[in-house]
Amino acid sequence: MLPAFERGFMDTLQDGKMRYYWDRVRHHGARYAKFHWPSVEVILNLVYTYDVALNHFAKRMSKIGLSPSAFNVLMILSRHDEKSCKQRDLSKLMLVSRANITGLVDSLAKRGLISRAPDKTDRRVCIVRMAKKGERLLEQFLPSHYEEMRRILSNLTPAEEKTLTALLSKLRSLFWQQKKEGRP
Amino acid sequence: MLPAFERGFMDTLQDGKMRYYWDRVRHHGARYAKFHWPSVEVILNLVYTYDVALNHFAKRMSKIGLSPSAFNVLMILSRHDEKSCKQRDLSKLMLVSRANITGLVDSLAKRGLISRAPDKTDRRVCIVRMAKKGERLLEQFLPSHYEEMRRILSNLTPAEEKTLTALLSKLRSLFWQQKKEGRP
DNA sequence: TATTGTTATACTCTATAACTATA
């Protein structure tokens, strides 16, 4: 995220500047036989749009002292039965190694937002459970979070939302497909 | 990126597991008045698709020893006249603070991929210039990079590409719009 | 005074390897 004191340029970027720069991208790429502007344009838009959306929501989360990952942990717990989850499963759902989950859980536990206890049937596993404090924090944040999402997205028509979801999903599947074929 | 030795789960995630978890997201959200699944679904797809795409291309870049940011610097230089650019402009184009550009430029200069020289008319500014070694590295990578993009995206029809670009662009503009209104 | 780049610091996120304790 660009620091606050240098953000003036962003206003320029979204209008003229970005088109100007993307023109350069297109002209530079034209030197390569396999360069295909419509494809590149899709990827550029994916990256920039993700960036803008992430920054928007990350900024809101940071106001309640949560990083996107920390928020993600709380949401996963909240959605699970008994509001608890094995660290192993957290690791798999968040596509992050177990080693990194340890640190993340540590910091959330230190703040009293979650608790950690050994599983009774398999003493290797740790069960992470939402604490009252974490629950309250989520309950305080989620209504405005969902409202904000809805407010921004409401400028897309239902048909546009549906199309965008379908196309993103299709695009993602194309990458997955490549990975699968790479490991026969 | 998930470490190699734990990647087996990813195959599961793409098919059944993701739908299962997203069902939980939808049902959990239903408790909130402003929760609007189609909107949330768009954002989830944006985030996951970005993640998959980034990992795909980042892995290819890491094979020639470049991080996405480092690659970005080289591309920006390559597209500029004289293959050079002020650090100030790099900072603005990459939406990153000047302090961070210093380190990024340092590491690329140390590897001999770029060079840094003071501007002759304004001695405050540093001009970063592509070095022969950096140029060769890009020339070696770009053909297959563009080919790979085209190959994957070729599974979208021209109409789908056009629609996806337009919708992502529109979605991004909605976030920008919010930001603008936030600073009247 | 404002701008450019630098230094210093810190925090988040991630990857890897080696270790332990269980199973």
Added chain:
DNA sequence: TATAGTTATAGAGTATAACAATA
């Protein structure tokens, strides 16, 4: 042997503040 979690380490990436040189 395989799995769950931990520790230790390293490297990106980013945010912030304070500073020097220059305009």
